[in-house]
Amino acid sequence: MMKPGLQLKLSQQLTLTPQLQQSIRLLQLSTQDLQQELEQFMEMNPLLERADGFEQDGDQIPVASSDNTVSEGDSVAGDEWQVAGEALGELSWTAASGSSDDEESDWGQQTPEALSLRMHLLSQLGEVSLSERDQALAMLIIEALDDDGYLSASWDELAEMCPEDWCPEEDEWRTVLHHVQHFDPAGVGARHLAECLDLQLQRLTVSDTQKLAREIVCSHLDLLGARDYTKLKKRLGCDDDALRQAQSLIAGLDPKPGRPFSEEKAHYIVPDVIVIKEKGQWVAHLNAEAVPKVRVNQLYASILGRQRGGDGKGLQEQLQEARWMIKNIQQRFTTILRVTRAIVARQWKFFEYGEVGMSPLVLREIADELGLHESTVSRVTNQKYMMTPRGIFELKYFFGSRLDTDTGGACSATAIRALIKQLIQAEDANKPLSDSQLSDMLANQGVIVARRTVAKYREAMQIPPVNLRKAL
Structure with missing residues (x-):
């Protein structure tokens, strides 16, 4: 029979402090979600306020300086990001943003409801x-x-x-x-596509082209969709010019007449960083408009500074939380800028030559270079946007798989898609290129891509197959 006894055992356990949890959470949020998070925080914590129009002090988020950098100060360090990433892995944190059906949210920005169908x-x-x-x-x-x-x-x-x-x-x-069916928009109330198109054609001036177009949509729409022009001309008894005019007339019709009444509002993107060319080099800067301008309320802070003992303990905690929020937002933009600059350094050929210059890049490469965890880089690149002379891109756009070339080099999947798109845009519409021909043409350029891979990339770009790209 064993006697009861005491044993001392040492073990290590990784815990995330509330400050670090908040830092990781803010890093996950998009710029719009961050603004909503701040609004909710300021409603509950009066010690944090908007800083627009105020002089900058020690308890304010620094706006981008002359070189658009923000100092890390005493915020979360890079090695802590690494530890946090290892603890969390690829865990997705849920962004706590305002509900879209909140009756009190954005009441001052409400617009008249769009007219429904x-x-x-x-x-x-x-x-x-x-x-x-x-x-x-x-x-x-x-x-x-x-x-x-x-x-x-x-x-x-x-x-x-x-x-x-x-x-x-x-x-x-x-x-x-x-x-x-006589109401506007033309084509409404149709029971299928052919009837919808025919209802629209009926409202046009009667002509030979209109009659031919009506015959096509009512009886031969399947042949037109398959672009089987030879069989169409035989059944309709028409020549190329007549069929081309009828096809052009049909192409101008609206297959979904009710859709304009149900379109969702456009979502505007505020870029987090801006990339410009300076002295021959591509440089990333923070977008000052995206950095929230908030600060600790100095009146409340000075009052608390004069208090002693246990008075105002709850406000003291809110003051600390407000300072944490400022430091964590600062850390968020510091990390975004670091990751963006690393991406720009790797993908400078994209900014010079476009998609064909995109290099293969994976999250691990940026994580290793900056001493971050891969999951941290993943959070940074999700829903964060970069404004460039070539347009606005999500940071994750610059990452792609690697494909080897016959010269021993490497090419990114994005660059290959761009090459396929260029080849198709330059093809003869009367003799469009098949996927096999595209694969052979890429091979001639040193890029070995299987036919099925070409088909996959073509479909991803929503480019029709060869038979549907053929023109009269």
């Missing part, structure tokens, strides 16, 4: 002279339309929405639908 059609229905019964049936049809303006419900499904004693016949439904 339903309201647009109902306003036209009120101007048409119909019986009360037909008006009610038309409203049911309008309610059943999808976002693209199509009627996908069957007559039986529509009838189930009616009172039991109504029992509308199919001819009655067709008559009411005919009225709805």
